[in-house]
Amino acid sequence: MENADLWMQKGIDFVTDYGPKIIGAIVIYIIGSWIIKKLVKATRTVLNKGDYDESLKRFLLNLMSWGLRIFLIVMVISKLGVETTSFAAILAAAGLAIGLAMQGSLSNFAGGVLIMIFKPYKIGDLIEAQGVLGAVKEIEIFTTKLITPQNKLAIVPNGTMANGNIINYTAEGKMRVDTVVGIGYGEDMKKAKEVLLEMLVANPKVLQDPAPSVNVMELADSSVNLAVRPFCKPEDYWDVYFATVEGSKLALDKAKIEIPYPHEVQINK
Incomplete structure (x- = not known):
């Protein structure tokens, strides 16, 4: 009988001591979860209006959701009376270790976020970066995939893409095609220019x-070099x-204008 009374008293003491804490923790969790849901929904609306890349939106929303939930769990644990200082220290140490181990990946991730936010290029653009020329096939969080003129797939880390020079040939909607054509010194230069311009038009x-x-671009050793420069769409x-x-x-041949070429001199012995 005495044991029963003792256990009952302990139960009453437990409820008295921890009951309000448990109820408070449950209330904090419910309200916190509701607030997190509303914040994530509001953030999704803002991102949709900003026309950000879909993969970036999903990642940012997941990152935000998990970050807020971890903060909420720490608050709930603290409400229960558990010392959270050591818990926070463990999280900080784990975060530092992961950060050091994934330094390169984090750099690429940060580069991917910057690319998706500032959009120096988009899918389909013809760009040149890190010594690679190609059309953008896909922009991922860590890498950018390019299709080269030889139809090769080039995968470039976003960290180097974001920190290096990028030439976007598509951004302005037009690009210049540079070619050089040489004619003989004895040819009619004015006529040659007219013939080539008609061909371009x-x-x-x-x-x-x-x-x-x-x-006229250059007076070379054996030819007058003409800079022939049409503009076109990047895809053309x-x-x-x-x-x-x-x-x-073909145009110069039709106009009987000579294009110089090396001649072999044969010596009869």
Whole structure:
């Protein structure tokens, strides 16, 4: 009988001491979970209005949700009377260890976030970065995938992409095709320029604004070099380049304007 009374008294003491703490912890968890849900929903609405990349939105929302939930759990544990100082120290030490172990990955992650926020390029853009020229196939959190003109897949870390120089050929919607054509010193330079310019204007993929140009670039040892420079859309670059090289030869041949080439001198013995 005495044991029963003792256990009952201990139960009453436990409820008296920990009951309010447990109820308070439950209330904090319920209210905190509701607040976190509302904050995540509001953040999702803001990100959707900002037209951010879908993978970035998911990652930021998950990061925010987990961060707030960890903070809420610490608050609940603290309400129960558990000392959280050592717990926080363990989390800090674990975070430092993970950060040091994943230093390169964290750099790439940070670069990916910056790329997705500031958008120096987007999927489909023709860019040149880190010595690689290609069309952007995919932008991930840690890497950017490019398809080169040779149809090779190049995977470049976002850390180096964000910290290096990036040339975006697509951003302005047009790009210049630079080619050089040489004619003989004895040829009619004015006529050659007119013939080449007519060839450029006749190409439907050559833009007329800015207008194509043909100018004297260099007085070389055996030729007068003309800079033939049409503008085109980025996706038409190679078509215009090859058409300009071939068209220049055909147009000058038709106009009977000589393109100098090395001659072999044969000596009869």
